[in-house]
Structure formats: C-alpha cells, structure tokens
Amino acid sequence: MTAHIDAHLHLSCDGDVGLQMLADLDLKLLNISVPQPDRQKWRARTAVFRSLAARHPDRFAWVAGFDLPTFAADGQPERDYAERVIAELDADLAAGAVGVKIWKNVGMELIKPSGQYLMVDDPIYDPIYDYLQTRGTTLVLHIGEPRSCWRPLDDPADPHYGYYSRNPQWHMYGRQDVPSHGDIIDARDRMVAGHPGLRVIGAHLASLEYDVDAVAQRLEEFPNFAVDTSARLLDLALQDTTRVRAFVEHYRERILFGTDIVDATPWSTLPAADVAARARLTQDRIASELAWYGKAGDMQIRDRTVQGLQLPADVLDDVLGRNAERWYPGL
Numbered sequence: 001m002t003a004h005i006d007a008h009l010h011l012s013c014d015g016d017v018g019l020q021m022l023a024d025l026d027l028k029l030l031n032i033s034v035p036q037p038d039r040q041k042w043r044a045r046t047a048v049f050r051s052l053a054a055r056h057p058d059r060f061a062w063v064a065g066f067d068l069p070t071f072a073a074d075g076q077p078e079r080d081y082a083e084r085v086i087a088e089l090d091a092d093l094a095a096g097a098v099g100v101k102i103w104k105n106v107g108m109e110l111i112k113p114s115g116q117y118l119m120v121d122d123p124i125y126d127p128i129y130d131y132l133q134t135r136g137t138t139l140v141l142h143i144g145e146p147r148s149c150w151r152p153l154d155d156p157a158d159p160h161y162g163y164y165s166r167n168p169q170w171h172m173y174g175r176q177d178v179p180s181h182g183d184i185i186d187a188r189d190r191m192v193a194g195h196p197g198l199r200v201i202g203a204h205l206a207s208l209e210y211d212v213d214a215v216a217q218r219l220e221e222f223p224n225f226a227v228d229t230s231a232r233l234l235d236l237a238l239q240d241t242t243r244v245r246a247f248v249e250h251y252r253e254r255i256l257f258g259t260d261i262v263d264a265t266p267w268s269t270l271p272a273a274d275v276a277a278r279a280r281l282t283q284d285r286i287a288s289e290l291a292w293y294g295k296a297g298d299m300q301i302r303d304r305t306v307q308g309l310q311l312p313a314d315v316l317d318d319v320l321g322r323n324a325e326r327w328y329p330g331l
C-alpha cells in the first residue's frame with residue numbers, strides 16, 4: 001500500500017514524469033469526475049481517469065459522475081431518468097469506479113420548471129441512492145460552497161477571495177433568487193439522514209469549512225458520513241490549531257486528505273518542458289499540504305504563514321491514507 005492517498009483531485013499526470021512524481025510522494029490519487037452540462041467534455045475526462053486507473057491501479061483510482069435530470073415544460077422530469085443513470089453507473093462501476101460524485105450545480109444552478117432549484121434531497125434521486133447503497137458504493141457530495149460565497153467579497157485575506165474574484169458567476173452574495181448556504185446545507189443534511197445505509201463523503205469539509213465544530217456536529221449526527229479536506233486546508237490552518245488538532249484526533253477515522261488539484265490535460269500530451277514545470281509545482285504543492293498535518297511550528301501554505309498541525313504518526317496514517325481505503329472500498 002502507498003503511504004499517502006490524495007482522496008480528491010482531478011489530475012491526469014500520466015507518463016514517466018508523473019509516475020515518478022507519485023513514486024517520490026509515495027502517493028495514490030483518487031481522480032473525481034465532475035459532471036457538467038457539457039456531457040461530451042466530462043465523459044472524455046472521465047475516460048482518461050478510468051484508463052489511468054486501469055493501467056496503473058497502484059497509483060490511480062477514480063470516482064464516476066452522472067448527468068443532471070432534464071425536465072419537460074410541464075414540469076415533469078424526463079422519463080426513465082434513474083434507469084438511464086443506473087445503467088451508466090453499472091458500466092462505470094464494472095469498469096472500476098470506486099465511488100460516485102454529485103456536484104454543486106445541484107442546489108446552485110439547475111432550476112426546475114416550477115422555479116425551484118433542484119436540491120440534493122429531491123426524490124428524483126432516491127432510486128439512485130438506493131442503487132448505490134445496494135451496491136455498497138460511496139457517494140461523494142460537493143454540495144454548496146464555502147460560506148464566503150454568500151458574503152461580500154471585501155476581504156483579500158479570505159482563503160476564497162481569489163476563487164470568487166475569478167469566478168463571479170459562483171459568487172452568491174446579494175442574490176435573493178438563489179438558495180442560501182443554510183438552505184443547501186439543510187438539504188444535504190436531510191439527504192444524509194434519510195439514507196443512513198449509504199456511505200457519504202462531504203467534499204471540502206462538507207462546505208462547513210468555517211468551523212470544525214459545525215463539521216463535528218454532522219459527524220456526530222450521521223455515522224454514515226465522513227469529510228474530505230480538499231481545497232480547504234487554509235480554512236483549517238486559519239482556525240485555532242489546538243481545536244483543529246483535537247477535532248482531527250477525535251474523528252481520526254472520518255477525515256480524508258485531499259488537495260483538489262485541477263489539471264485535466266493528460267501530461268503525456270504536453271511538451272516535456274511543460275510537464276517538468278507542472279510536475280515541480282504539483283509535487284511542491286502536494287508535499288507541503290501533506291507536511292502541514294505532521295509539522296510542528298510555522299510553515300508556508302500558498303502565500304500564508306501558518307502553524308503546522310503536529311498530529312501523531314498513527315493519526316497521520318489514518319488521515320493521509322488509510323481513511324480513503326476505509327471509506328472507498330475497492331480503492
């Protein structure tokens with residue numbers, strides 16, 4: 001087994017340089033498919049993730065996605081939506097997927113003909129959730145966004161300032177027509193509570209990145225729920241170190257390390273100089289994120305000086321590797 005597993009990213013680092021980087025980091029990757037409206041595009045990316053895992057099962061695994069439902073003008077969902085999705089998931093799971101993902105466009109983008117946003121606890125999904133539970137397949141939910149998404153974009157020190165500056169279409173502050181952070185989290189919580197036999201991972205600290213106590217409350221309430229830390233390391237690092245350490249130690253079997261690196265172009269298709277530069281940057285980023293969990297004292301994460309979490313070695317083994325294997329059977 002590899003020492004480390006990045007349980008949430010989107011990185012097609014195939015070819016010798018990429019494989020050497022993973023060997024140096026002693027790392028296996030869980031690539032997550034992101035289902036978007038452009039079906040051809042996301043299926044093509046998924047095919048790359050699938051083929052990487054087939055060729056290098058010691059270094060790569062993958063999580064499948066599925067299409068959003070469509071609705072007729074009379075408000076009726078497309079006929080046989082669940083059957084169509086389940087048939088495709090059947091094929092993806094047979095091809096080696098170790099989980100299935102739902103993305104934030106559920107709850108934040110797709111509006112039903114009734115004018116209501118499609119939420120993750122919509123009954124249209126129940127047959128799919130039942131199917132995943134029967135198969136014993138893990139569902140990973142990127143539902144909602146950081147709380148900053150609904151707040152004014154006026155603090156450059158906020159870890160999410162850069163993303164919403166570059167992606168204003170996802171910045172919800174001042175929008176009365178969209179569900180609030182609380183509405184979206186409530187729908188997610190109802191869904192997790194309503195399917196206690198389904199294993200669910202809340203990506204990005206379950207969109208409760210602002211306070212480990214809010215995450216802890218869900219972990220207490222839902223035994224079928226775990227979280228990944230992807231793209232939220234700074235949110236953890238900026239909270240009180242002692243509290244965060246106690247939180248991670250207490251829930252040491254239910255927190256999965258992830259980076260959320262997005263680099264979908266297969267490295268094998270890029271010029272050698274470009275690959276070398278990407279490998280350096282990627283390796284540095286993953287190494288520094290891995291290091292934060294164990295390090296004592298100050299270190300740099302992105303442009304910030306933060307204090308390392310200084311977890312004991314056995315907790316590091318869980319969070320940085322073993323938990324991904326626990327929560328994604330087959331990985």
Ligand SMILES: [Zn+2]
Pocket residue numbers: 008009010032230260
């Ligand atoms: Zn992601």
